Amino acid sequence: FTNDLKSVNHIPGMRPLFAPFSLFGAAFGTRWWNPGLNWPWEWRKSAFFNHTHDVISIVPVISGGSSVYTCSMDVAKQILAAEGKTQLFKPRRIVAGLLLWGENIVAASGDMWKRHRRIVAPALTSKTYALLIIETIATYREMVDAEGWRDNDHISVTDFNRLPRKLALILIARCGFGLPMPWVDAPTENGLTFGKSLTIVTETVIPRLVIPTWLYKFPIERIRIIEAAWSGLGSFMHTFLESRKDELQATDDRQRGDILSRLVTAMDSVGKVSLNEQEVLGNIFTLMFAGHETTASVITATLGYLAIYEDEQEKAYAEIIKVIPERQDPTMDVLQNLPHLLACFHEAMRIYPAGVAIVRELTEDITIKVKRPTEEQLTLQQGTLVVVDMIALHHNPNVFSEPDVFRPSRWYGVPEHDISMFGMGPRACIGRKFSHTEALCFLFLFLRDWKISVPLRDGETRKEYEERVMGKAGMEGLVLGVGPISLKMTRR
């Protein structure tokens, strides 16, 4: 413990029994003696001594390694700017959940990361975004039919969160990989639909890591279903990849524009632009995780806030009907011309930054400048685990005034590369445009057709509702999201 304190330069902070990223830490939940997994949300105001400290340390007394956390934009930028040289590394134990299918862009470090990024980032092209708009419109219509909304003028939906989650998974599957995934799909031999298997797989990464393999032999229904979903999907993906390879070889059609065709093409290349089959699979699954829960969680939060703040909703509606008065469907030009709606999406993302933590291990000492509590230089030692706490950073009153207030106008005119919720430096998100296109297109269609409000309890004010419902956030799968929200919808 004394050595651990020394390794983090005695920076003040928490001294819990278990480290947050350790097995015991995660198992016990958030209590005063154990931060657990939800402390970044629950202690977002207090953890950094009410934001009077730019950095804190967490040094566990019983088990787990020590770490240094920051809630400062300046410090985060100083640390992440070092990426691409040699000073940062993604610890394998932290990204283990992302390695279940193979090496990939999110989990890799150093030269391996450069190779993956060089291939995967350019695989998202203008053709991908054009397809995404077409598919978002089609999927929205499928959803309206399947949910029975077409002939109703007044609708109440509980647990609205499941709808954007399903929409986003369908869209990344269809547009990224050409995978067949309708809103309502047919069951297969083992009773699991393709969509259901994919959903189970994306939701059970942590159980899959923790459950020992021998337990899969026992007749426990829940575990049997998890196993069936993982193995069924594994063999499906293998066959699917083989057939796409044959298709591409037969037609030499390398210009299809979906992400998978680009990745499969990299299997034929050599050196700095090549991937093997396991790496292609690894990237497919990683993009599916990174590309659906994040955007879905922010779409839900945006609608949750717009239902409470009706003035912001009316402003968004006015913007929508101004760009397309005849209720036509949106095009890319139209979607790029919705500054208020985009600002609403960014503000919901600031309050719930879906990517909660940027985690790196230092491969050499680095010296950073901090401002709080006093201006000084601080040396962080090689081997230190450094975490940018995205929740504390985006709720830091030194960066965002009145951070608890939903105020979209704070994002007007902010350049794209300053939208910090997508990360910073060379490893910032490659899916920003994908996420913007999908979210704006869906929000456009939804708000054009429906006026939304919230089901208040008797005598409850909107402010009280906001505290009761929007204050309850937590980890959903691998990302932060608002708890279940209900919406009342009235046809426009």
Ligand code: HEM
């Ligand atoms: C609201 C939506 C999203 C948010 C808030 C978000 C957030 C982030 C953040 C914070 C990072 C940096 C992580 C780090 O440095 O460790 C990141 C990286 C990444 N994101 Fe996103 N993301 C979103 C949507 C997407 C989508 C739609 C895709 C894919 C289609 C995607 C793919 C990726 C990938 C592949 C990386 C890793 C980049 C690298 O390491 O080089 N993300 N994202």
